[in-house]
Amino acid sequence: MSLNKESLYVFLQDNLGLDPSVLNEETALFSSGLIDSFSMVELLTHIEDKAAIKIGQEDITLDNLDSISRILSYLENRVGC
Amino acid sequence: MNGLYDFLNNSVTKFPDKAAIISTDGSGNYATTTYSELVEKVDRYAAYCQKNMNEGELVPVLMRRGVEMVAAVLGVMVAGRCVAPLNNKLKLPQVMQVINRDVVCDVLIDSAGVLTLRNARELSNKHFSCALHWIDSSKAESIHNSVSNTLASFMRIIRDKDLFRDKSFRRTISVGEKNPGACLFTSGSTGVPKGVLISQNDLMARAETEVEWYELTSEDALLNILPFSFDVGFNQLLSTVISGATLVISDSWLATDIVNLAAEHKVTGVSGVPAIWRNLIQTNTKFKHPEIRFITVSGGDLPSSQLRKLPALANKLKIFKTYGQTEAFRITSLKPEEFFNKMGSVGRAFGKGRFLVLREDGALAEANETGEVVHMGLGTMLGYIGELECQDKLRKNLLPEFSESYPHILFTGDIGYIDEDGFLFLKGRKDSMLKVQGNRIYPSEVVAQIMNVEFIQQAEVVGIKDKNGETVLVAFVRADTNMLNERQLRVRLGEKLPSYMVPKFIKFCQYFPSTKTGKADLYQLKIDAKELAQAT
Numbered sequence: 001m002s003l004n005k006e007s008l009y010v011f012l013q014d015n016l017g018l019d020p021s022v023l024n025e026e027t028a029l030f031s032s033g034l035i036d037s038f039s040m041v042e043l044l045t046h047i048e049d050k051a052a053i054k055i056g057q058e059d060i061t062l063d064n065l066d067s068i069s070r071i072l073s074y075l076e077n078r079v080g081c
Numbered sequence: 082m083n084g085l086y087d088f089l090n091n092s093v094t095k096f097p098d099k100a101a102i103i104s105t106d107g108s109g110n111y112a113t114t115t116y117s118e119l120v121e122k123v124d125r126y127a128a129y130c131q132k133n134m135n136e137g138e139l140v141p142v143l144m145r146r147g148v149e150m151v152a153a154v155l156g157v158m159v160a161g162r163c164v165a166p167l168n169n170k171l172k173l174p175q176v177m178q179v180i181n182r183d184v185v186c187d188v189l190i191d192s193a194g195v196l197t198l199r200n201a202r203e204l205s206n207k208h209f210s211c212a213l214h215w216i217d218s219s220k221a222e223s224i225h226n227s228v229s230n231t232l233a234s235f236m237r238i239i240r241d242k243d244l245f246r247d248k249s250f251r252r253t254i255s256v257g258e259k260n261p262g263a264c265l266f267t268s269g270s271t272g273v274p275k276g277v278l279i280s281q282n283d284l285m286a287r288a289e290t291e292v293e294w295y296e297l298t299s300e301d302a303l304l305n306i307l308p309f310s311f312d313v314g315f316n317q318l319l320s321t322v323i324s325g326a327t328l329v330i331s332d333s334w335l336a337t338d339i340v341n342l343a344a345e346h347k348v349t350g351v352s353g354v355p356a357i358w359r360n361l362i363q364t365n366t367k368f369k370h371p372e373i374r375f376i377t378v379s380g381g382d383l384p385s386s387q388l389r390k391l392p393a394l395a396n397k398l399k400i401f402k403t404y405g406q407t408e409a410f411r412i413t414s415l416k417p418e419e420f421f422n423k424m425g426s427v428g429r430a431f432g433k434g435r436f437l438v439l440r441e442d443g444a445l446a447e448a449n450e451t452g453e454v455v456h457m458g459l460g461t462m463l464g465y466i467g468e469l470e471c472q473d474k475l476r477k478n479l480l481p482e483f484s485e486s487y488p489h490i491l492f493t494g495d496i497g498y499i500d501e502d503g504f505l506f507l508k509g510r511k512d513s514m515l516k517v518q519g520n521r522i523y524p525s526e527v528v529a530q531i532m533n534v535e536f537i538q539q540a541e542v543v544g545i546k547d548k549n550g551e552t553v554l555v556a557f558v559r560a561d562t563n564m565l566n567e568r569q570l571r572v573r574l575g576e577k578l579p580s581y582m583v584p585k586f587i588k589f590c591q592y593f594p595s596t597k598t599g600k601a602d603l604y605q606l607k608i609d610a611k612e613l614a615q616a617t
Contacts, residue, residue, distance in 0.1 A: 022199075030333065030334075031333060032193070033169070033170030036595070037334070037595075038591075038592040057337060057364050058337055059337075060336070060337050061333070061337050061338045062333045062335065063338075066333075
């Protein structure tokens with residue numbers, strides 16, 4: 001699958017304009033206010049496209065999505081990829 | 082007298098081991114702080130402020146929304162200083178506009194706040210005279226040291242090893258009636274935030290009224306989603322601690338997180354802004370637990386088509402609508418039993434506050450007559466901080482029947498009318514009123530009609546001058562575009578609205594720029610509207 005740590009970093013920096021100097025795997029994305037609700041929709045769409053999945057409403061939680069490492073864990077747990 | 086301290090002592094005497102605050106430390110793990118633990122923290126902050134900060138200072142608190150921020154905010158107030166809780170999602174320029182003021186000498190800050198300030202040097206060459214009291218620097222990761230060394234070169238930083246050695250808060254503080262207890266910054270339409278000063282007495286009165294209005298008891302658990310920099314969130318905090326209830330502080334605005342957290346902690350009440358309820362409705366998310374008994378719709382209104390869906394969020398759910406502004410906390414509120422009959426109204430007076438609708442000449446409007454909404458009593462601000470004049474906003478009360486009890490009267494800038502039953506209905510902001518082809522209209526009325534069209538999810542309308550200098554309406558609309566296109570929308574609107582109220586330009590979009598409390602950013606929308614009009 002074509003969604004990994006590096007490609008997420010690139011997306012967050014290039015498409016969502018996040019500052020690389022504060023961005024690491026554990027940086028809180030939504031709860032810190034770095035990403036607003038519009039950017040979140042863009043991020044979800046990007047994840048769904050690249051990982052070829054559909055994210056159900058019940059999975060849209062901070063636990064699953066609030067940092068790069070959480071997103072990657074979520075994806076691993078969903079499909080063994 | 083120190084009302085807040087008395088209330089806190091009362092709560093800790095009655096319920097020392099009860100959960101006061103349930104919040105995370107930033108990494109998603111929720112922990113409980115009891116009343117006795119909370120008051121111990123409050124005492125430390127109060128002792129620290131008493132020792133290190135002068136009376137009359139404005140003390141900003143720039144911390145993530147959790148138990149430390151709660152303790153810091155309450156501690157500053159208990160020590161008789163004026164607290165300015167800041168939204169930790171603010172960007173650097175907005176934070177600097179607050180802490181650069183002369184009246185600020187000390188700022189309580191945590192690691193999240195330090196990160197926000199990291200680029201401060203680039204913003205200004207001025208040497209900042211305020212001291213940053215970094216309350217958790219010893220727990221910060223090493224990445225912060227490089228940031229803090231940069232900041233230390235032009236701001237005084239007092240790290241946490243120097244803090245809180247002494248928790249002996251000496252209760253000698255007697256807070257005068259007019260003493261400002263808090264300053265809440267509101268983003269004015271000019272873009273420069275205005276600091277609204279509120280007396281400690283009024284803050285306590287607001288909290289007590291809210292306890293009565295929502296029938297709060299120590300059995301309640303309230304879900305806090307709104308920032309403490311916002312008067313609704315701030316009052317939620319105060320009414321919780323004085324009633325001995327529990328405050329569950331949510332990190333997330335996501336619909337699923339809200340209902341899950343509420344279920345886990347058996348939340349009984351949630352205060353939310355329209356954006357939150359709209360999100361729940363549109364994702365078809367409902368509460369999952371039986372203990373939830375009320376919600377509030379605050380900081381804005383929803384169209385009837387969406388309000389009607391709120392009772393379905395939970396069994397026997399009571400809905401309170403509230404209306405106010407930072408300068409006049411809660412002018413009216415609609416009670417649950419009034420919800421179905423007066424859904425379009427924002428209700429009647431909240432507690433001991435009084436409101437009226439005045440004609441342009443200052444006389445009282447008749448029933449159903451439109452005029453400006455004015456407010457007196459509970460919830461009225463002391464004034465704006467700094468040299469900012471508030472003469473237009475807060476005026477000497479010249480109405481003979483009221484001037485003795487209420488020396489000042491607050492002009493809200495909102496236009497509305499009161500019906501025969503005394504319920505207030507709003508038409509829109511006075512300064513949003515437009516003249517299109519000679520007709521007076523309020524954009525909110527056009528929005529209301531757009532929202533009544535099927536498949537429309539969100540709409541905003543602004544007025545701008547087109548290439549000919551004429552005022553035209555531009556509508557931004559989020560809709561299910563598989564089911565509705567522009568032509569169909571225009572046909573629907575034409576059935577309900579006179580031609581001058583049908584927007585000249587309609588733009589379908591997925592996203593609306595918004596403010597920190599989820600309201601549409603009309604300033605940005607006007608810019609977008611101008612571009613749209615120029616391009617067409």
